[in-house]
Amino acid sequence: MKPTRAVEPWILAPLERFVTESAARLTLVMTPSGQVLAQHGFTRAVDVMSAAALGAGIVASTGEIATMLKEPGFQALNHQGRRHGIFLAGFESPRGRLLALVVYGTDSSVGLVQLFFEELIAEIGEVTPVMPAPKAVLAADFEADLNQSLATLFQ
């Protein structure tokens, strides 16, 4: 798997620049419900999903606490460990609210991540295309494939 990949191709270049400049080890850009739009540094898709689910959960729960406190919202959250730090933030984009989870090591810092994160938000804002018209996804006869897949899943 490539170190940086994106579901939405227009995020790829801004994300690659961000990880280069900030020296982030892992980065996820996702929707508030934890669906990943772009990623850097993860090797297994399923690990990406776990990290995204946990990140989205943290943002959602702190957002609810902000609502209870009648705060407009908390912008970012940072935890500093001995070898790694995590930076978690929400931001507005032309496609609606998005979240980013950034893991950085001792070769970077929260200040550096924050600095280039602002640039990432601005770049995403500039390159986001207009939402394309939705198109059909699955063939009507998907059920044979589904049955086969599930049969191999539960052997």
Next chain:
Amino acid sequence: MSLVNFTTREITCKIVYYGPGRSGKTTNLQYVYGRVPDDRRGRMVSLATHTDRTLFFDFLPIDLGTISGFKTRFQLYTVPGQVYYNATRKLVLQGADGVVFVGDSQARQLDENIASLQNLQANLLEQGIDVRTVPLVLQYNKQDLPRDLILTMEELDEQLNFRDAPSVPAAAVSGEGVFETLKAISAGVLRKLSEEPPR
């Protein structure tokens, strides 16, 4: 909401296991986790209390393989069942593509099942989703308990299944009905995706 990547031909869908406390939602995921090959599943994440009650959610990503040319992944979540945790329940429900309602078949738990189903309806409505349109499967768990303690499938359908959704008898602790439930909700979610393009 499901995420579809037309470039890499990947689909990711979110399925939430809902239901009253101790109905067997986490047990469903644990069984799936135990049966699915390592290379087809991720780590099961459980945010639980020290007494193993779900505090926020359990999460299990599984890789269904290729369906209609799309690499398909499902994210399985459970919500905390206890009434107290409604705030976190609402958060987990956000963006769900399908819901499995895990009911407790014990006769004495009927009121809890009804309350949880009403709570599901209210929480979906708060997100602008009509419970009649979201793919739903009802699983009646603990059907392995003595007959005199539980309600029959017909009685449970009569009380809970107002939508005439697929319903599955189960004993999640031994795995009975777990696979059938996952199959039914997967089909429901993918059917909806094939009929209505993602927004």
